[in-house]
Amino acid sequence: MKAATSVFAGLGAYTPEKVLTNADFEKLLETSDTWIRERTGISERHIARRDETTAMMAAEASKAALKEAGFGPEDLDTIICATATPDRLLPSTACDLQALLGATNAKAFDIQAACSGWIYGLVMGDSLIQSGASERVLVLGAEKLTSIMDWTDRTTAVLFGDGAGAAVLTKSDGTRGIVSSYLKSDGTLAELLWRPAGGTVCPPNEQGQLEGRGYYIKMAGREVFKNAVRSMADAASKALDKAGITSEQVDLLVPHQANLRIIEATANHANIPMDRVYVNVDRYGNTSSASIPIALDEARRAGRLKPGMTVLLVTFGAGFTWGSMVVKW
Numbered sequence: 001m002k003a004a005t006s007v008f009a010g011l012g013a014y015t016p017e018k019v020l021t022n023a024d025f026e027k028l029l030e031t032s033d034t035w036i037r038e039r040t041g042i043s044e045r046h047i048a049r050r051d052e053t054t055a056m057m058a059a060e061a062s063k064a065a066l067k068e069a070g071f072g073p074e075d076l077d078t079i080i081c082a083t084a085t086p087d088r089l090l091p092s093t094a095c096d097l098q099a100l101l102g103a104t105n106a107k108a109f110d111i112q113a114a115c116s117g118w119i120y121g122l123v124m125g126d127s128l129i130q131s132g133a134s135e136r137v138l139v140l141g142a143e144k145l146t147s148i149m150d151w152t153d154r155t156t157a158v159l160f161g162d163g164a165g166a167a168v169l170t171k172s173d174g175t176r177g178i179v180s181s182y183l184k185s186d187g188t189l190a191e192l193l194w195r196p197a198g199g200t201v202c203p204p205n206e207q208g209q210l211e212g213r214g215y216y217i218k219m220a221g222r223e224v225f226k227n228a229v230r231s232m233a234d235a236a237s238k239a240l241d242k243a244g245i246t247s248e249q250v251d252l253l254v255p256h257q258a259n260l261r262i263i264e265a266t267a268n269h270a271n272i273p274m275d276r277v278y279v280n281v282d283r284y285g286n287t288s289s290a291s292i293p294i295a296l297d298e299a300r301r302a303g304r305l306k307p308g309m310t311v312l313l314v315t316f317g318a319g320f321t322w323g324s325m326v327v328k329w
């Protein structure tokens with residue numbers, strides 16, 4: 001295996017207290033617990049309070065990651081926040097987070113790669129460390145997806161949840177950390193999973209209101225499903241090849257948690273049995289960029305992720321974007 005470049009000095013996650021079950025959705029929409037569980041594997045998801053912002057959730061995850069790393073907020077020189085649900089379009093959620101944390105010595109910026117955002121952010125952070133531009137990088141995946149969900153659309157509303165996950169990256173001595181990564185996108189398929197309004201193409205009107213339902217997530221589920229399976233299989237093999245290892249050497253696969261059937265298909269293509277795959281989509285739904293760090297943090301607490309393990313991360317999201325990473329934990 002190749003030498004590692006940046007190490008995870010700390011990891012943290014946060015999910016809101018309120019839980020919405022499939023039974024709750026049965027009261028809101030024409031759907032059923034059985035349909036949702038059979039098609040997606042989701043049983044419940046965490047929902048942010050109305051006054052709880054993406055940056056506030058990100059701050060909670062960041063504090064846990066900083067504590068583990070043994071750093072104060074002022075020790076950070078870089079904050080990268082991956083989010084598809086920023087608190088405002090201007091300025092970045094990373095700057096809001098910087099202010100909430102008091103990370104006075106950091107440069108802060110957002111990246112947008114939808115559900116793949118955290119892996120994209122890790123690759124950016126790792127590159128900054130390798131180039132010498134940064135030494136201590138906080139990478140967030142943070143989302144308040146319920147703020148852009150169409151609660152009248154049963155084909156999307158039941159899928160998503162809110163939450164945040166954070167990692168502090170520092171330079172590795174080569175033995176632990178990020179070993180390889182792979183990123184890819186295909187912008188020609190953007191309209192299969194998107195939020196059409198709110199930007200320059202369809203800006204708010206003079207009263208600051210958005211017309212119609214274009215503000216909400218729209219998705220062609222079946223097409224997204226097929227692309228997700230194909231792309232995640234591709235990504236898994238690319239990161240393994242770049243690391244110089246085979247799937248037999250992977251101790252734990254932690255995929256983006258969008259749908260249990262997508263996870264099973266990805267594991268199957270990668271030739272990794274399900275007892276070496278971490279799944280928590282049943283309890284959180286799809287938290288987009290936050291899903292992998294929330295899963296990693298939980299896997300650690302559950303004793304499924306231990307130092308020395310070889311971990312494969314694989315993701316897919318709107319754009320389309322996809323990617324993967326091999327980490328020596």
Ligand SMILES: CC(C)(COP(=O)(O)OP(=O)(O)OC[C@H]1O[C@@H](n2cnc3c(N)ncnc32)[C@H](O)[C@@H]1OP(=O)(O)O)[C@@H](O)C(=O)NCCC(=O)NCCS
Pocket residue numbers: 030031032035036039040115154155156158219220221222223224225228258259262286316317318
């Ligand atoms: C969304 C998804 C679960 C739908 O499952 P599916 O098996 O493809 O189902 P379809 O979209 O073909 O719909 C089948 C039927 O179920 C209905 N249906 C859709 N959502 C439903 C719901 N929540 N409850 C009950 N019925 C529902 C549809 O209206 C359709 O009814 P019809 O046959 O009468 O038209 C699935 O396509 C999927 O998971 N796609 C990927 C989504 C994803 O993970 N996106 C994020 C990627 S990062």
